[in-house]
Amino acid sequence: MVEALIGDEAFIKGCAAIGAGLAVGLTGIGAGFAESGIGAAAVGAIAEDRGFLGIGLLFTVIPETIVIFGLVISFILMFAFG
């Protein structure tokens, strides 16, 4: 039965879609984790000195690259199988 499924195009498409979702979702969680620490530190610094606002925001978005990687992977999956 499993072999029959693997040959099925709809099954492959479904798996690709799940994979694409996982790629974005899990990287999102990863980026969230990374940003939480930076964000907390940045808010601390901003509380001391408003001048850190720009730099603090900037540092906070740095781990967002991880999501972008996930997104690229999901695009490739969707292009290849979707």
Next chain:
Amino acid sequence: MLKPEKMVKIAIIGSKEQLAATSEILYKLNMLHIENPVEDEHFKIGVPFEKAGHISRTLLQIRSYISYLKLDPSRISVKKKFRKADIEEKLSAKLSEYQEQIGAKLEEIRRINETLKSIETEISNLEPLKIIGVPTKLLKDYKSIRCFVGLIKKDPTEELKKITSDFDLIIKEYEDLFVIAVFVKAEYGEEFFKVLQEYAFKELSVPDMEIDSRIAEIEKTKDELITKKGKLEADIEELKVKESELILAIEEHLSMEVEKAELPLKALTSKHTFVLVGYVPEKEIDRFKKEVGSRNLIVEQLDMDEHEIPPTKLKNPNFIKNFEILSKTYAVPKYKEIDPTFIMAIFFPIFFGLMLGDIGYGLLIVVLSLYLKRIFKTDGWQKLLNIGLASGIVSIIFGFIYGEFFGPFIVPGIKNPNEAHFFGDLLVGLYDFNHGHPLFDRVEEFGVKVLLFIVLIIGMIKMLWGFSMGFYNVYIEHGIKEAILEKGCWISGILGLFCIIFGFSYNLGIFTSPPHDGFGKILPENLYVFENTVKEARAVPLPIPGLVNGWEAGLNYFYLVALPLIVIWFLIFLKAEIPKMGVFGVIMAVELLTWLGQTISYARLLAIGLSSVYIAFVINYLSIKVALEPGMAIFPLAIIVMLLGHGVNFLLGILDPGLQSLRLHYVEFFTKFFEGGGKEYTPFGRVRKFIDEGGE
């Protein structure tokens, strides 16, 4: 434009008597960036002129008035400048006037505030006494009886009874406490007091007269004081309206005088002479020499050696100057470095527009920037808003290309544009010249694919560009050999990476399949090394031996070009790292993957935009459904959904593209070539705002 202004190092030598005059002329020229001096056995750092102390004290006083009056020089547009001579003439008269008009009045207001505070305390004391309901003249100690009046936490009767039962007690609730009056024989006074204290007793002072009349009296005084205070404040306010410019002018004048008087702190002095060392922009040096040299001072041009770090004065046209606040936030370029502001001024708005790309949001940004420009007059805000203006305009242009006005009107899966957008038909009409389609449809699958490809190409170009500038910077500072070892090898490495990305895309059929799967026949069908393997090639994106059977099928010419580039990179890399780091330096080669990551990171140019497009679409779709669907026609709700949704999306649309565009510059671009750490050019002198130079 790309390099900071050229500087010349000079020394000014003169006799000590001339120092005051020198200070005047240098301050007026506002050209010389003075180096902080280092003492030696013959030359010591000078002492400020005598008047400095006196001026500083006056300045402090004026500044305290300014801070009380909340005068903000950046918010005042100057109508008429004051002449310096006038200011000097009026100075002492005005100072004593201000002392009288502001200083004395402020002092009086402070006293009134204190009295008011003590009155408040007294009133809060009297309130509970009123509740007890015993005339005040009875609430006091008698010959043989003690009387305690005050606030207490709990009823102490039980505890008091243990001492004696012969006492009188009145207790009433007051807020969350009790107010209490206890009368007891004087001999038990001490013991009672101790017990009361255990219940957190707080004594209240009892006035001599009746409470009501006392309260009326106090209220009367309070009203009088408040009127008086109001009058004083009105006086000060009146003065503020009339004199604010003059006060700020005096402040400017005094700060200038202090700065001038403190020049000796930056000079080295011997018994009779002084030396000042500093930098002047090269193009100004002739004028500088002429002006200073004519005053019996010696101006000597000094040679700069390799290790000297002159100050950095950025040299940019007006429009680009706006972006200096962005590049300086990262770092001030070193004197010999490339100044990246120019590049940022071009790419920041483009990246922003590429991401946001919406006529509606762009227009909002432009309108908002223009409006705020009239409110916030400070230099920093003006620059920031100019950047906003440029970014908004580019967003409108890209919005037109993408065909978006507060969201797209053509969305895959929705046939009728009116279901995706309130003005669907109108927008279709606008794009009539293009068969009712936007010039570039980034929502559709093929559009996404093309845009992804375009932004990756932009990424590759910027990576290469960054490394080339890094190469140039190192070449200028350390010579060609270092430049090749440090930056050149990475150029070869990332070129190899790019070839691998292309090879990968080729195997996926991006360059050979017709649109929707790929770009059509951009490249020939068969770029494979083993020519008979075209059919199987698609299954093997990366030709890694041992990974898949028939890996050689996926081996195209891109990979073939990549191989030597990577080998060249690796060899040079080893040559550079091994002497520095030893054998473990090899591990550093992993860094190549970082560059791959950073190239792919440019995909955010696509991703951020797409997310905002879809949010906008969802908001439109929702509100159309709520407003027009039969049985759901709740128009006001639709309006709320729309305003709220687009409001949030607009905020995200400013914040995210702005930050990400900044980040693409700071992290992915500047790190390749920009070290920073220069010191900014701050000449001795200042640009006067309130005082006319001609009046000197």
